[in-house]
Amino acid sequence: MHAAIASRVGEVYLWLDQQLWPSRCNRCGRCCDLERFGHRLFVCTVEWIYHLYHNPQPVDIQGHGRCPYNHSGLCTIYDHRFAGCRIFQCDKDMDTQAMIYETTLAKFKQLCIAYNIPYRYVDLFDALNGVLSDIGP
Ligand code: SF4
Numbered sequence: 001m002h003a004a005i006a007s008r009v010g011e012v013y014l015w016l017d018q019q020l021w022p023s024r025c026n027r028c029g030r031c032c033d034l035e036r037f038g039h040r041l042f043v044c045t046v047e048w049i050y051h052l053y054h055n056p057q058p059v060d061i062q063g064h065g066r067c068p069y070n071h072s073g074l075c076t077i078y079d080h081r082f083a084g085c086r087i088f089q090c091d092k093d094m095d096t097q098a099m100i101y102e103t104t105l106a107k108f109k110q111l112c113i114a115y116n117i118p119y120r121y122v123d124l125f126d127a128l129n130g131v132l133s134d135i136g137p
């Protein structure tokens with residue numbers, strides 16, 4: 001079942017990338033320093049299943065600062081990064097991003113209903129600390 005969910009989440013990411021094209025993000029990694037940038041990154045249950053399906057290896061969590069997937073400024077899971085990472089673009093209109101984000105979460109909620117998975121929406125660091133361990137693959 002997790003492969004099917006991962007595939008459906010991948011379709012949502014594809015849709016998302018199409019909404020946000022063209023992107024002027026130069027992947028500088030500045031916003032991946034979440035604490036310094038004033039960001040929190042949230043993930044929901046189906047995204048977490050997708051994440052663990054594609055990135056099963058454990059990651060070293062160094063507090064609530066920089067995203068642990070960012071090494072030397074580069075995202076090590078770029079092709080499989082989270083919805084929040086895809087949507088945020090520092091040079092784009094925030095209202096449009098908020099609208100796209102709401103639509104994305106609605107799609108994820110629909111997937112939760114379709115696969116009978118509880119919808120939960122948690123901070124990335126809490127997820128990495130095991131708060132969603134009951135729903136992972
Ligand atoms: S959204 Fe902006 S700050 Fe974040 S990686 Fe892209 S260019 Fe850098």
Ligand code: SF4
Nearest residue numbers: 032067069070075085
């Ligand atoms: S997953 Fe990648 S793009 Fe998203 S915050 Fe972490 S390093 Fe940045």
